[in-house]
Amino acid sequence: MSTFKTALRMALAHPFYLLIYTVFISLMGVFIAASVSWNSSQLTEYKPYDANVIVVDRDGSDLSRALTRHLGSRFHLVTGVGDDTYDLADALSKSNSAKGSADCVFFIPEGLRTILLRPPVRGRTCPSSM
Numbered sequence: 001m002s003t004f005k006t007a008l009r010m011a012l013a014h015p016f017y018l019l020i021y022t023v024f025i026s027l028m029g030v031f032i033a034a035s036v037s038w039n040s041s042q043l044t045e046y047k048p049y050d051a052n053v054i055v056v057d058r059d060g061s062d063l064s065r066a067l068t069r070h071l072g073s074r075f076h077l078v079t080g081v082g083d084d085t086y087d088l089a090d091a092l093s094k095s096n097s098a099k100g101s102a103d104c105v106f107f108i109p110e111g112l113r114t115i116l117l118r119p120p121v122r123g124r125t126c127p128s129s130m
Contacts, residue, residue, distance in 0.1 A: 052101065059110050
């Protein structure tokens with residue numbers, strides 16, 4: 001209660017500060033509301049991001065080729081990049097704007113078909129416990 005009384009006493013002693021504070025906060029709210037409504041009129045259409053993807057297929061099965069075709073239908077596949085760690089790091093670096101630059105690398109591990117089509121084992125919930 002004494003804190004409230006002190007705050008009230010300070011507000012009554014300096015009404016000009018209270019007026020400036022109230023006007024400033026009100027104007028800030030008006031400007032924020034105006035900017036939100038102005039920006040929402042520009043965002044009328046959604047355009048998906050066109051990503052450049054490297055697919056590293058270490059399986060070579062029909063399933064991995066079908067997955068690569070599906071990724072190719074959705075994203076732009078970057079070709080001509082080696083499977084080496086340094087080649088992939090160079091392709092992922094944002095400073096590399098030449099051919100071969102990519103946004104992400106999609107790894108298809110060796111034995112994907114057998115991992116996905118293996119019947120579930122009771123008591124095991126994740127592949128890491130195999």
